[in-house]
Amino acid sequence: MSDTIDITSLISRVFTSPFITTYLPQALLVNYAASHTSSGSIARWTCFFAMVGLYLTQVYRHIYLNSPISDTWVASACGGMGFWNCVTFFDRLIGRGWDYEHYYPKGKSPSGETQYKGSRKEFANEAIASPRGVGTWWEVKGVPAEWSSKMSREWFCVSRGLMVVPFWILYNMLVDTIYSEPYRQKSFHLGIHETWVRELEVRAMTTFNFFTRLYLAMNLFVLAGTIIGCLFDGDSFKTAKPLYGNIQDAYSLRRFWGSFWHQNLRSGLEGTSNFVVHRILRLPHRGLVQRYAKVFWSFALSGLFHVANDLALCIPIRETGAMSFFLLQACGFVLEDGVQALWRKFFGKPNMIFARVIGYSWTAIYLSITAAQWIYPANRYLTKEGTYLTWSCIYPVFVDTRM
Template sequence: MSPTTEGPSSGLVPTPGFAVPVMYPIFIFGLTFTSRITRSVFFVALLSIAIFVVFYSTTGHPSTNYIYATSLWSLIFQSLDYLVIVDPYTEFSLVDQPPSSSPSALPFLSRLKWSTKLVLSPRGIGFKHEPKSVLPPHPSPQSRLRFIFLHQLPSLVPYLLLADIGNLLLRSHPSFLPNGPSLSSVGPIMRYINVFIFALGSYCTLQLNYIISSIIFTSLHFYSPQDFPSLMGSWGDAYTVRRFWGRTWHQMMRRWLSSAGTFVVQRTLRIQKGTNLSAYSKLFIAFFISGLIHQMGDYALRHRVPVFDSFWEGGSIKFFVLQTGAIMLEDGVIALGKNAFGIRGNSRAIRVLGYVWTASWFAYCLPIWTDPYFHDGMATGELVSLIGGVWKGDWKGTNLRFTLPLDY
């Protein structure tokens, strides 16, 4: 092991098992206070835990370190919005809350329940700030038993199998393994297949976590079935890079990424709202924060030293900031098509062209993010393979590999 990477002499301590779970009660309890100063104290406590976990501790497993880091720092930016940037008692209200009332007037236990729902609903489900124009429709009202046993539990099976296939494909591709070649070293067709292989595992894992959460919370009567619209939007909307990030991919970060942008652009820099400068500045800030969250995971994979220099070795910030440039480019092309050539609407031909552009963009830029991410060991965690177990008796998928057309 290199002396510049994580090891016994690195000074890291074992990550406490309660580090991630304890963040939620601290966050929720902090939201019950109406004083911004008091809430800010809770934010400092959360920030301190996140810094300690990422920079001073390790689980001993690179992939687990990554998950801990990105989970914690997602919560940090959500808590920065809710505890510090805005007044949650004027900014957020439940759908059934009378306009004249405020959660601040509720007794403590009611505020605690309100805070819990707010923290556990990053997309604003059940609140008036829910971005309904970009989220999938809510499920129709139905009994909890019907929702769980006829919809959610059956949907676990295909996602489990697809996630298994995605993980096996990752382990079959040398570019997704430690110290492997770049994802850009394959043939042009395989560049597109790389995007599919990477997205499949991530997409299915997120869906599985969401479905399992919906089963748990509806069983506990904390939420109703109609509080669980699909986590992902339609792939039919993904014919531009903007629409992929803004509609098709999950919108779990949307609220607090846009809030941070508004705080910096409108309240701090005083850039006029409604201008292109304002819109693209906020877009840049949103993608920069998203990149920073993932960059925390990049660093936590290996804990190289010195910290300041090695922190920037991951590709997450570069990848996510580049999305701003791609969106600005396609906005310009779309505007040119409308103004110079009179192209209107979204015909089938235009959408097909858009899908080709979007897929080509990700085929080009994905290695910037994933090369350091996987070469530092993201795909080295323990694997449970149903397909490997049933087919070959290989329940860890150790020896099961697919043949991929890497040269094409």
Template structure:
């Protein structure tokens, strides 16, 4: 039974790549592309069902589900929104299925940030840090050496988290995951500090596996000569510039979903004839972006094994547009009536920066447990560690 399900999972992965590649290179009509996208949706759904049925590690199940749903979005956006096809291939006048064209199509779907293409997303971090483009791209040797070091350090950190004493599960109860007004009077300083520490720790525990996966893949791709270092820039942006919720998602986070989500949102809002420069357009786009992201993360929660009634991925992500709209409104009022120069994207005074940064910490301290705590309750660090090989023996 397990061998049968494993074969189906592998067939789905191969099918996704082959069908997406053929769609980009051969599909000319809108109907064909819609049909291909529908089949890709079916293959992704079958993959999640079969993979989560036979594979036991819950951390790997959630990560794999997120990656392949993101791949589906990437391929669908290329086929239906950006209308990328054979005309955009590196050898449009030569053989339709030449190796160079096939490689281009395969890597383009996986190149979710569209690095090095005309569709490249904004705010991809440079090798020198920050948002500015850096011309100092490391050599292949330097690239591999640095990425290996980061992978080792990140793995040690993850191993240290799961090798320590087990957490007090009372802190992760369903009651304590919500920090609403009714419970504020019951929260003491110790619980608040613990909540902040746990939220930051679990955020790292969620972010580092994504980074390790990407960096290990990038090491292999550069070592084999399939990609150059310039095509595989760092994953996360600068932490110290994350002084708003908007900047957290648009600058610090990995941006894998940005092109797909904003492309779909722009298509929907345009079809609704909403004026592009209006506030309604911006709010509608935000709602669509985070609704789709919420669906992906809800499916990831289910892949982990969180029961439907406890999975809050969609709920958590639908709260993000509210924070961003609040920030935009506050920024407009603050810089119009209290400080008439600068702006949130200009130079903040030190005390303004500190307050903004604390706002982000407070916001995620209040809301992140809504999404994180159920995953803690339904995973076991001894069985569901992201690392295939433990560095520190678990006690």
């Protein structure tokens, strides 16, 4: 009898998991809307509001029922998935108005037509499931070149597979470091340390640790997915591209976010910013006003996405610093552009080596000062065990551990 009860309980917890209650229904809705509805149709808008309703149900559970997905890093990252699915839907299917019959803009289709030539399923996969549009006419800027088009499948799987283990070990070593002294304080306001030098040192190490862990974790997911893809499509790796750019290009805030950091959010940020700035605010397509309006909108939307991640941990709205951190990045863009413009006006074009040294230092210091308000609140709610990248970290997404 106990075995039957355990199995019944497990089935119940699977069917109440975030994957079943939110992410899978959203995926089905967005794929149906992309494949079988036309731009501006009632059916498409109905699907969109249904997706928003599913996400708001999840938010209600987090905020009003004080029910986090779990205290794990992966669960936190998945917390914003429902929000970003709504953004992707709005961007591609409402803002841009893509549908099966009207997809290619003038001059982008090899045959000069607008209709997608593949199947409806292939169209939905290209338009919705591809965050960066790799290999498509709308591929976002800054995507790195493919890993190798001349490498054999076997050597690709071996060489990339050998990267997985050291990445995983290094990630978990960094988790051990950040939960040791002096980085595990429960409060991280300015002035907690005896000198500003010590303050900046701790903030710099914490920021470096966080971004490095995120870099390693995201690369692990991409590498694993690419290797698994080779089993089903032997040539898929030939066009597979890294998720991050070259760290050598990150010698300014703009280049850090635009050229180096991952591109998965870029299409949605650019698409919705164009919609808001040009179609709602009716700003012209040229000029500083529209330029920085897009920058601030993009970072505000990115802030909302990361607030959604924090909500999955049940971090109170008054404590999450995600929105302020990302808006400060937009302010950093303005400051950076202004200083560069003044320098060119009075001193001309700077020496490249000098510019890069100053640029790397500026970027590292600015991120170290501003990132604390985003990183530290989550550190107070994430457990050390939940921050490790293990199956127990991913498990709560598919099996409801809150029951």
